[in-house]
Amino acid sequence: MSIPAISQWLEASWLGLTIRQSALLFNGLVALHTLGIILVAGTIWLVDLRLLGFGLRREPVSAVLRQILPWTWSGFALMFVSGSLLFCAEAVMVSGSIAFRIKLVLILLAGLNALIFHKTVYRGAPEWDLTLATPPRARLAGALSLTFWVCVIGAGRAIAYEVYK
Amino acid sequence: MNVFSLFQLLDHTALGEALRNNRVLFPLISSIHLLGLALLVGTILVVDVGLLGAGMRSQPVSRVATQLKPLTWTGLAVMLITGPMLLTGEAIRMYCNWLFWIKLGFVALAISFYFTVRRNAIADGSSLSPTKAKSVGIVSLALWVCAVVAAKSINAFMQ
Numbered sequence: 655m656s657i658p659a660i661s662q663w664l665e666a667s668w669l670g671l672t673i674r675q676s677a678l679l680f681n682g683l684v685a686l687h688t689l690g691i692i693l694v695a696g697t698i699w700l701v702d703l704r705l706l707g708f709g710l711r712r713e714p715v716s717a718v719l720r721q722i723l724p725w726t727w728s729g730f731a732l733m734f735v736s737g738s739l740l741f742c743a744e745a746v747m748v749s750g751s752i753a754f755r756i757k758l759v760l761i762l763l764a765g766l767n768a769l770i771f772h773k774t775v776y777r778g779a780p781e782w783d784l785t786l787a788t789p790p791r792a793r794l795a796g797a798l799s800l801t802f803w804v805c806v807i808g809a810g811r812a813i814a815y816e817v818y819k
Numbered sequence: 820m821n822v823f824s825l826f827q828l829l830d831h832t833a834l835g836e837a838l839r840n841n842r843v844l845f846p847l848i849s850s851i852h853l854l855g856l857a858l859l860v861g862t863i864l865v866v867d868v869g870l871l872g873a874g875m876r877s878q879p880v881s882r883v884a885t886q887l888k889p890l891t892w893t894g895l896a897v898m899l900i901t902g903p904m905l906l907t908g909e910a911i912r913m914y915c916n917w918l919f920w921i922k923l924g925f926v927a928l929a930i931s932f933y934f935t936v937r938r939n940a941i942a943d944g945s946s947l948s949p950t951k952a953k954s955v956g957i958v959s960l961a962l963w964v965c966a967v968v969a970a971k972s973i974n975a976f977m978q
Contacts, residue, residue, distance in 0.1 A: 681975040685968045688853075692967065695854075696861010703890070710886050713878060721875045722865065807857065808850040815846040 661745035673743035680743060687736040691810065693729025695803045697722050705796030707786045714783040715792075719776075744817070753812035760809060764802035771795035822914070829903075829910035838908030845908055848901050855897030860963050862887040862894065863933065866941070870956030872949070880952070884941045895930070918973045925966035932962055 655663075664670050673679050703709035704718045741748055748754050775791040782788050788796075829835060838845050866884045868874035875883045906913060913919040940947055940955040 677975055681972055685971040688967055688971050689964065691853075692857045692860050693864070695857040696859075696864065699858065699861065700865065700887075700890075709890055710875075710883065712882070712886060713875075717875075717877055721877065725865070725868070725874060804854060807853050808847075811846050811850040811853060815842070815849075 657749055658746070661749040664742045664745040667742065669739070670742040670745065673739060680740070683736045683740050683743075687733060687740060690729050690731075690733030690736055691807060694726055694733055695807060697726040697729065698803055699800055701726075702796040702800040705788050705792050706800075707788070711786055715788065716779055716783050747817045748813065751813050751816050753809050753816050757806055757809035757813065760802050760806045764799060764806065767795055767798045767802065771799075826910040826914040829907045832907045834904060835907035835910065838905070845905070848904055852898060852901040852905060855894045855901060856967070857894070859891055859894030859898060860967070862891040863959065863963060867956040867959045870940070870952045870959075872953070879944065881941050881944045891933075913973075916973055916976060918969055918976050922966055922969035922973060925962055925969055929959070929962035929966055932959055 665674070673683065700709055700722055701718055704711065704713070704715055710718050771792070775789055775795065778789070782792070838848070865874055866880060866887060869876065869880040869883055937955055937959050940951060
């Protein structure tokens with residue numbers, strides 16, 4: 655089954671129709687999606703900035719990660735569920751949007767960057783947990799994560815203007 | 820000069836003209852506005868959930884708040900600059916939309932709360948009662964969530 659066919663099927667489904675036909679439901683989901691991205695970006699940036707030596711500089715890197723990341727994940731769940739539902743409502747238009755495809759790739763890259771950080775340089779965190787002089791690879795991971803999420807927000811905004819104008 | 824003529828003036832600025840004629844400018848500034856929002860509300864939220872006894876709980880709330888203040892203020896500055904810029908692109912349309920005024924009301928309340936009750940509560944530190952800390956955290960979170968929900972609803976009721 656091709657992407658256009660799946661998109662058409664999603665839009666015509668009960669779920670897609672229900673969301674599209676209710677202004678309250680649709681805009682409620684848009685608001686939840688915005689709150690989700692605020693939670694994801696706003697919290698992950700605090701981790702990224704700590705790796706770069708800004709923000710929560712007086713706290714150990716591990717303390718910031720351990721206490722902040724659960725909120726990032728909650729935001730991601732909110733963003734993902736509301737985003738998937740919104741996609742069902744407008745699957746044909748959104749799946750054809752270049753900005754949407756770029757946004758998905760950026761989210762994937764952000765996830766990959768976080769995974770690599772956790773599996774490699776973060777393993778040695780006990781050695782640099784308290785210092786502001788984090789290793790170059792940790793700084794690179796922080797800078798990349800910061801940039802990816804800035805771009806995700808930009809691409810997300812671009813979808814709205816590409817699709818509706 | 821009344822509010823309506825002020826909005827008319829905004830609508831007629833060169834920036835307003837540019838925002839309406841350029842396809843990229845509006846989404847670009849709108850993205851920066853959202854980046855500022857994520858920084859502002861993200862940092863405020865971490866302190867608010869701290870007041871509720873969650874999040875950064877292994878350190879005092881005031882200590883976390885002190886370190887996050889420059890980031891919160893940066894986010895606020897970005898919003899206060901990009902917000903009026905975006906307004907010039909559709910000032911009259913916004914003037915006629917009641918949800919825009921509701922949003923502005925919540926933003927004004929949330930910012931006032933941040934600089935008064937919330938700041939005093941955080942300054943009280945360990946002498947702050949858990950009940951008061953929780954109430955301040957909940958009110959702050961609720962005001963910002965209402966501001967965001969009202970902002971996102973503006974387009975739904977746009978004529």
